Amino acid sequence: MKLFDRMAGMLISNREMKQTRTPSSIHDANHQYDAMNQFELGTYYNKEKIPRTRQQIYTMWELMQKDPQVAEALSLHATAALGGHETTGDMIFMTPHDRIRGKGRRAKELRDKVERESRHMTTIINRHIFPLARQAIGFGDSYARIYTDKRAGVVGLMNNRHTAPPLIMPFEQAGDTIGFHALEEEDFERSIAKLTPMQMLRVKMPRITNVPQMSLQVWQDEKTLIYDNRYDNPILPSEVGGSFLYPIEEPWQDVTISRAGLNNQQIADSVKQAFLTINMEGMPPAQSKKYKEGLTKMLGNYREQIEEAFKGGEALYGTSYHVMPQWGDKQILQSVGDLTQRQAPLNEGTLMVNLRRLAGGLGIDLALMGWADMLAGGLGDGAAFHTSAQIMNRSMLIRQAIIDALNHLMSIHWGIKYGEHFDSKEYPWQFDFYSDQNAAASQALNNKQNRANTTTIQVQAIQMIKELGLDKETAQLVLEDEMGYDMAMAEKIAISITTPPPAEGDQMMMMPDGQPMNPPQDDELPDELDFDYEE
Numbered sequence: 378m379k380l381f382d383r384m385a386g387m388l389i390s391n392r393e394m395k396q397t398r399t400p401s402s403i404h405d406a407n408h409q410y411d412a413m414n415q416f417e418l419g420t421y422y423n424k425e426k427i428p429r430t431r432q433q434i435y436t437m438w439e440l441m442q443k444d445p446q447v448a449e450a451l452s453l454h455a456t457a458a459l460g461g462h463e464t465t466g467d468m469i470f471m472t473p474h475d476r477i478r479g480k481g482r483r484a485k486e487l488r489d490k491v492e493r494e495s496r497h498m499t500t501i502i503n504r505h506i507f508p509l510a511r512q513a514i515g516f517g518d519s520y521a522r523i524y525t526d527k528r529a530g531v532v533g534l535m536n537n538r539h540t541a542p543p544l545i546m547p548f549e550q551a552g553d554t555i556g557f558h559a560l561e562e563e564d565f566e567r568s569i570a571k572l573t574p575m576q577m578l579r580v581k582m583p584r585i586t587n588v589p590q591m592s593l594q595v596w597q598d599e600k601t602l603i604y605d606n607r608y609d610n611p612i613l614p615s616e617v618g619g620s621f622l623y624p625i626e627e628p629w630q631d632v633t634i635s636r637a638g639l640n641n642q643q644i645a646d647s648v649k650q651a652f653l654t655i656n657m658e659g660m661p662p663a664q665s666k667k668y669k670e671g672l673t674k675m676l677g678n679y680r681e682q683i684e685e686a687f688k689g690g691e692a693l694y695g696t697s698y699h700v701m702p703q704w705g706d707k708q709i710l711q712s713v714g715d716l717t718q719r720q721a722p723l724n725e726g727t728l729m730v731n732l733r734r735l736a737g738g739l740g741i742d743l744a745l746m747g748w749a750d751m752l753a754g755g756l757g758d759g760a761a762f763h764t765s766a767q768i769m770n771r772s773m774l775i776r777q778a779i780i781d782a783l784n785h786l787m788s789i790h791w792g793i794k795y796g797e798h799f800d801s802k803e804y805p806w807q808f809d810f811y812s813d814q815n816a817a818a819s820q821a822l823n824n825k826q827n828r829a830n831t832t833t834i835q836v837q838a839i840q841m842i843k844e845l846g847l848d849k850e851t852a853q854l855v856l857e858d859e860m861g862y863d864m865a866m867a868e869k870i871a872i873s874i875t876t877p878p879p880a881e882g883d884q885m886m887m888m889p890d891g892q893p894m895n896p897p898q899d900d901e902l903p904d905e906l907d908f909d910y911e912e
Contacts, residue, residue, distance in 0.1 A: 425627075428589045431617055435516065435543040438622045441629050442515050446732075450741040451621065455510040457768045458775035462811045467503045469783065470809045471495040477805045487805040490795065495806070498531065498790060502783060505536045509782070510775055513580040516542035517619030520557070521578040523789065530790035534578065547579055547615040551607035554579055554615070575789055580782040582619030583774055590617055619778075621771070625738035632735050635728040740767030776810065783808050835860065843874040 422428065429437075441447050459468040473491045477484045505521055512519035519542060522535040544560040557577045559570040599611040622629075655672070657665050685691065736743040787806060792798050799805065838860065842852055849871045856867035 422589070426589050428591045430591045431546075432543070434588065434590060434617050437626060438516055438620055439543070441622050441626070444629065444633075446735070446746040447622070447625075447629065447739070450736070450739040450746050451511060451515050453741055453745055454514055454621065454739075454768065454771055454775065455507055458772040458779075458810070459507060459510060460811045467499065468811065469499060469502045469506050469779075470811060471499050471502075471787070471806050472809055474805050474807045476803075491806045494530075494787075494790065494794075498787060501531065501534055502786075505534045506779065508536050509578075509580050510779060512536075512542060513582050513619070513778060514621045514771075514775060517582050517584075517617060518542050518545075518547065518615075519580045520545050522572075523576055523578050523786070525575075525789065525793055527793065530794035531786060540577075545577070547581075548612050549615045550612050551601070551604075551610040553607070554581070555612060558614075574785065578782055578786055580778050581615075582778045584616075584618040585774075586618065586623055588616070588618045588623055621739060625735055628731055628734040628738055631731040632728065635731050639725065639728060740771050780808055839870060839874060847875070849875045 420426075442451065461468050471491065472495065473488045477487045477491075509519045509521060520536070520540040522540055523531060524533040524535065526532050539561075540559075544562075546558045547554050548556050548558070554574055556574065557572045557579075559572055559577070561568045561570050593614060599613060601610050601613070604610050653672075655669070657668070660668070733743060736746055739746075784801070784804060787804070788799065839856075842855055847855070852875055853864075853867045853871035856862045856870055857864060860867075862870065
């Protein structure tokens with residue numbers, strides 16, 4: 378019985394162990410959550426988060442880009458990301474990738490092809506890259522029609538009003554662009570052109586902020602998260618997003634209202650009015666009416682003479698006389714001033730607060746958006762353009778979108794001309810930016826300079842330790858404790874500075890522990906290496 382009890386206990390323990398080690402799955406959750414979470418997930422819509430149609434969103438962004446301050450801010454972001462050569466003005470440069478800079482025959486062949494195609498493709502790219510980047514940060518996407526030749530590859534791009542972002546709807550499958558619907562509207566005829574990624578280039582900005590928008594009715598029943606294979610996903614129209622303008626829609630509207638209020642008040646202040654009182658006691662009604670009409674006509678003539686004087690007319694060279702008759706104490710004019718004249722000075726505080734919110738949302742210093750009297754900034758020695766973390770961050774986003782698009786364009790060109798296709802991690806080319814005037818490049822140059830200065834000081838310190846003639850253990854201790862090196866690096870440096878240099882003509886070899894090892898003599902060579910050459 379004890380044997381059976383022990384065996385039963387072992388089985389129970391084994392079963393409990395298996396139950397304990399079995400991980401839980403989402404399918405083990407209470408199924409009541411399936412019905413409850415349909416109403417618990419997500420956020421509520423309110424007046425600040427109303428779903429809009431694609432046309433409403435693009436219309437708002439198009440109006441915002443007509444504002445000169447917003448337009449200049451977006452252009453500065455494109456300039457900061459792309460840079461430009463000070464002589465040629467080129468912004469994008471294509472060079473062989475580091476992975477093909479070896480000595481193999483295949484590497485040399487790819488290098489020659491990349492350098493040859495770089496002269497052709499960079500000319501086309503630099504002609505269109507700035508408007509593509511500028512439109513992408515304004516609308517979230519930008520497009521260019523690709524023109525190819527079956528032998529020469531890509532021969533040109535078209536970026537104009539026909540490829541404006543509001544006219545093109547990209548379709549995606551699991552996040553990958555698979556085609557486009559482009560609106561053709563000429564002579565009041567509207568039609569849809571269906572294009573493939575081989576025909577249309579798309580610069581897609583990263584979707585950092587979700588933009589509430591209305592989904593098309595036909596796609597309401599489609600599900601995307603339940604598929605493991607991306608090719609099983611439905612083909613859906615891409616949602617609007619990625620624009621730098623979405624977070625500043627409200628500040629821009631506040632700036633517009635504040636500016637309109639100031640302009641209207643200024644115009645109202647420039648309109649001068651005078652209110653007169655006339656003592657018409659005892660005057661017959663007909664005479665009173667005629668007297669008022671004559672007085673009104675006289676004041677109107679006075680205004681016309683002022684307008685004529687502004688134009689250089691005769692009113693400048695003569696004196697005008699206006700006769701206002703009166704009888705006794707009657708018909709005396711008294712002015713009560715301008716009842717609509719504002720007494721307090723204009724207050725620009727509200728406008729400036731809204732402008733600062735607008736500039737902060739755009740990631741541009743306010744001094745670079747037309748308010749140069751506030752701060753010094755810009756290109757050259759200005760500090761704002763070099764040290765702004767917002768400019769550096771957004772430049773990285775712009776470059777990421779541009780490089781993805783250019784890699785796609787170059788893959789099309791290479792595939793047509795050479796019949797080769799590369800994986801995204803095996804491109805033999807790379808795109809470089811010439812932009813020493815932006816924040817990212819300035820920070821990188823500063824880091825390199827600091828590293829070079831630090832290395833120089835460390836080398837000098839190591840040279841002084843070497844001149845002291847310390848043994849390996851002492852030198853390693855100084856490197857670890859005083860200079861902060863880790864043990865492995867300190868040991869390597871200590872071995873290097875304490876090992877005497879080999880004599881001239883002596884092929885000295887080093888053992889793994891750093892000790893010198895003399896090469897074998899001729900009589901010590903093995904038989905298979907002891908060759909006897911005869912003349």
